């Protein structure tokens with residue numbers, strides 16, 4: 001069955017062998033198995049910690065959590081009651097429809113609307129749609145954010161990011177092209193240093209050290225390469241990209257991170273995280289991430 005609707009998740013199966021699993025909790029993609037142009041064998045492309053909770057008790061440590069309406073700790077007054085990375089990753093979404101079901105793609109749409117728990121902390125009108133499309137060697141995740149206010153106000157101001165955990169050996173992985181792009185280094189010890197932009201000097205970025213960099217106005221298409229693999233991350237309307245790997249220094253303190261988990265992934269997260277998208281009533285914004293297995 002190309003779209004298998006289970007009680008807590010949706011499983012997509014493409015006729016050419018790739019598959020994906022999406023938890024309704026957080027609309028979190030927790031598996032993407034795909035071959036590539038050079039190997040037809042579907043292999044897991046995403047990392048999920050073996051200690052991750054998949055029962056809706058906390059955001060999933062791995063896969064592709066959806067970050068909305070704030071990235072990191074809230075910095076906007078409208079978000080002040082929210083926790084780190086907002087609520088989209090810790091609410092249960094609804095399956096709206098099967099959008100497409102053929103060789104070009106197997107695609108479903110999930111939705112999230114305000115509920116009591118959310119409005120207590122965030123009272124702006126919104127409607128979220130998340131379209132996940134599986135192709136032979138590709139996974140597309142499109143986040144549609146609508147301000148459902150009947151008049152132009154209130155404005156919906158938000159940040160959004162698709163927090164992929166790409167399965168790759170972090171000792172080897174290189175990310176390009178980020179040379180010359182300015183970034184904010186969240187590993188710095190003081191607020192002053194964290195808010196002072198640096199310029200990336202490296203032609204290829206590695207994550208051998210603890211890395212938590214938010215690149216601003218980045219190119220929008222990135223190659224993540226290691227000796228036996230390559231994944232392309234392509235972004236539309238996500239002007240920034242966050243490169244994160246905690247390494248042992250920080251990873252060993254993350255409760256739901258499996259031992260040595262930081263050696264098995266890199267996050268190259270397309271987002272709108274510097275500044276805020278501002279939507280008037282009736283307007284919609286769409287941010288897209290396309291992951292392609294190249295090797």
Ligand SMILES: O=P(O)(O)OC[C@H]1O[C@@H](O)[C@H](O)[C@@H](O)[C@@H]1O
Nearest residue numbers: 072084085163186212242244269
């Ligand atoms: O532990 P969380 O809330 O899932 O966040 C994981 C990481 O997510 C990254 O996107 C942030 O840049 C990091 O600062 C953060 O530590």
